[in-house]
Amino acid sequence: MTRMDDLAELLKTLCPMFLLVDQNGHILRVGPTLQKLRPDCVMEGQSFLDIFEMVRPRTVTTIPALMAMAGANLHLRFHDEPRTALKGLVAPLPGGEGAVINLSFGISILDAVRDYALTSADFSGTDLAIELLYLVEAKSAAMDASRSLNLRLQGAMLAAEEQAYTDTLTGVKNRRAMDSLLGQMIASNAPFAVMHIDLDYFKSVNDRLGHAAGDFVLQQAARIMIEETRDDDTVARIGGDEFVVIFQGLSNTDRLSAIADRLIERLNQPMRFQDKDCRISASIGTALSTHFDSPRAEDVLQASDLALYQAKREGRSCHRLYSTLLKAQS
Missing domain, CATH: 3.30.70.270 (Reverse transcriptase/Diguanylate cyclase domain)
Known part of the structure; x- marks a missing residue:
């Protein structure tokens, strides 16, 4: 096995929603949970920006700009439907060979579990998402509805606050x-x-x-x-x-x-x-x-x-x- 293969095997266990990309942004390996979100799409070999749309920061429109965002919080979504919201983090590999891009659902995890029929096996054993999934399973229908509503309200409040300070045409401040x-x-x-x-x-x-x-x-x-x-x-x-x-x-x-x-x-x-x-x-x-x-x-x-x-x-x-x-x- 190559060094990339060894790294991919390790990442499958630690962060099953990872992407391993080369220095040109072409996808080399895909985590099993992330692939489960698009079972009919062959991601390997495609450009990262052909599959994912950057939401914030809006300035990231090229692979060099993406690589320069090491350690920064990224907000993105799929180009195709369902356009699930994702959070991401870029970690460059030594020697400029490429990067590991780790994705997560953030506050959209409940919708993702519903839309893609995810289970605890689809997450890392140390992921706090596991705890949340057990809580969701244990709650009554009324509690589920209440939590879901609260999450949506929080997201709507954050979105409304951001929109209130943003010029909708250009994406800069108003x-x-x-x-x-x-x-x-x-x-x-x-x-x-x-x-x-x-x-x-x-x-x-x-x-x-x-x-x-x-x-x-x-x-x-x-x-x-x-x-x-x-x-x-x-x-x-x-x-x-x-x-x-x-x-x-x-x-x-x-x-x-x-x-x-x-x-x-x-x-x-x-x-x-x-x-x-x-x-x-x-x-x-x-x-x-x-x-x-x-x-x-x-x-x-x-x-x-x-x-x-x-x-x-x-x-x-x-x-x-x-x-x-x-x-x-x-």
Whole structure:
């Protein structure tokens, strides 16, 4: 047996919902419980992202991005029906040979047991799911209904809370989330920067190619902003074609200008939609909380807005700092 075969045999016992993938994301081995969920699907040899759809984080759309999420919580589901919700964890193998991806059901375990007729034999002996299954079997029908309802209510509450702070079109945060975060930053007295981004010529894309093209451009623009900022930064869509990025603990204007320049460069590239080019650019204004002796959220936002409109007055597709405006006025 090869080393991969030995590893797969071990994983069958420890985590029967595992996937063993190579460095290119092709599936080499599949855990017995996971295969039971799709008995007619030959997973081995297929690409991981051809079988599973990433739900969070939305930025994981390639195998390199997946491999880079080692140790982070992943939320995913099957592409086909039933689209069972799953949680996952990526553990890279030594030497870059690939990775082990371990999956679990999370709070959807009761639905999974029902949908796939799973038993205790389908889980690791140390999995807490075993204990839950015994409890489910021991409860009365009334208690089963009560627990199931509570789980669904909890999931609905979490989903509702997440939705309340998320822009449904782009998947980034919305104005409500931005206001909440700025309030937290002000209360903590931590330094931060606000970058206000306006997509130039977006209206012409909508007028010329339709709202579907406009939606596509907004989604691509949001993706670019996420890719060009740090994990600790927050991207929010606050209007039709307006975005704000909040940089926590970042007040270095050279670094902020470099980020803005990368955003402008990437957003200037044509976006292909249904064999047609969508062309936009970006005007950007940035303000720092450190510009103010006693910063307020509305003051920093207004300052970034003033810097943005200075960029627009100077020809668009450029970045201006509020500090530059202050020097010009002094």
